[in-house]
Amino acid sequence: MTQHKPLHRPIKKAVFPVAGLGTxxxxxxxxxxxxLLPIVDRPLIQYAVDEAREAGIEQIIFVTGRGxxxxxxxxxxxxxxxxxxxERGKDMTVLDATRATPGDIITVRQQVPLGLGHAIWCARAIVGDEPFAILLPDELMVAQQGGGTGCMKQMVEAxxxxxxxxxxxxxxxxxxxSSYGVIDPGAANGALTEVKGLVEKPPxxxxxxxxxxxxxxxxxxEVMRTLENQEKGAGGEIQLTDxxxxxxGTQPFNAVTFAGRRFDCGSKLGFVEATLALALEREDMGEQVRTMAQRLLC
Structure with missing residues (x-):
């Protein structure tokens, strides 16, 4: 792998681009x-926030839009x-994950939908001069069963x-x-792969x-310095990939192969798949869901 001076400042902030219209x-x-659409009984955003908290993230930054x-x-x-x-003696633990202490969550507004890169740039004042994480909530990343760690925690460890x-x-x-952004890989070491380039939806x-x-x-x-140039890429939008x-080549750049599963919840089919997969793993409903699915398939 190309040798660079490592940049190791701790990751305490995470940006969540949530301004999309969901058409x-x-x-x-x-x-x-x-x-806020639920996967079983938790909103999609809750899975991403929980993943960030597991990784030690202390400040959640939502880049929002109208509504x-x-x-x-x-x-x-x-x-x-x-x-x-x-008063009714209900189980209050179901709300524990939804509570945030003052300062944990900050919002900024993306007033014009100019792309993912622009959404990230909107958080520049809060990110400041610190390294930061980005989590796209549409991508539901599920740890391996039996005690696996979440995607962001695996990345922070790397x-x-x-x-x-x-x-x-x-x-x-x-x-x-051809449906995704793909890396041009360099040297590999276990789950870690050097990134020599990024190609968006190649043939x-x-x-x-x-x-x-x-x-x-x-x-x-430093990515914010590049994004501030507001250069437009594919689709006429400001692209984070660019x-x-x-x-x-200017800083260390690596990829971590996630040991777990991904569900594309930006699509209806992926959303249904995620709901079914997670419901099947629930101790309180897994067997009933399996029986129901088998009945529906008959």
Missing amino acids: RFLPATKAIPKE KTAIVEHFDIAYELESTMG YNEVGGNLISVLEVPHEEV VDQAPSNKIVSGRYILQP AMAKMI
Whole structure:
């Protein structure tokens, strides 16, 4: 791997781009943010926030748009609900993960939808001169059963060894690579692979690998200096991939192959698959769901 001076400042902040309109899930998302649609009984955004907290993230930064205030309210204290549940002797632990202490959650507004890179740039004042994580909530990353760690925790552990910039990747069948961003790999060491380049949706016969970028990042603050140029890429939008590509060769840049599963919850099919997969693993309903699925398939 190319030798660079490691950058090891701790990762304490995470940016969540949640300004999208969720048009693929209309009419469900007409009045409800897609990030609050439930996978079984937890909103999609809750899985991503829990993943960040498991990794030691202390400050959650939501980049929101119009109509997204309900996301912040989900993590607020609901006095009337909690008071009523307490009076009725209900189990209050179901709300524990939704509570945030003051300062844990900060929101900034992306006023114009100019792309993922622009959404990340909107958080520049809060990120400051610190390295930070990015989690795309549409990408539901599920740890291996039996005590596996989440994707971001695996990345932070790798970061603590090599520093620099990291992205999560997963291996897919080679014929599927044209649907994703793909890395041009260098030297590999276990789950860690040097990133020599990034290619967005390459033709199958031109793809440098079958390792796709999967919605989790740890980046140094210098990426904000690149994004501030507001250069437009694919689709006329400011692309995060373009900004990351310019950092390759100037700072350490590696990929971590996630030991777990990914569900594309930005699509209806992926959302249904995630709901079914996680329901089947639940001790309180797994057997009933399996029986129900078998009955429906008959």
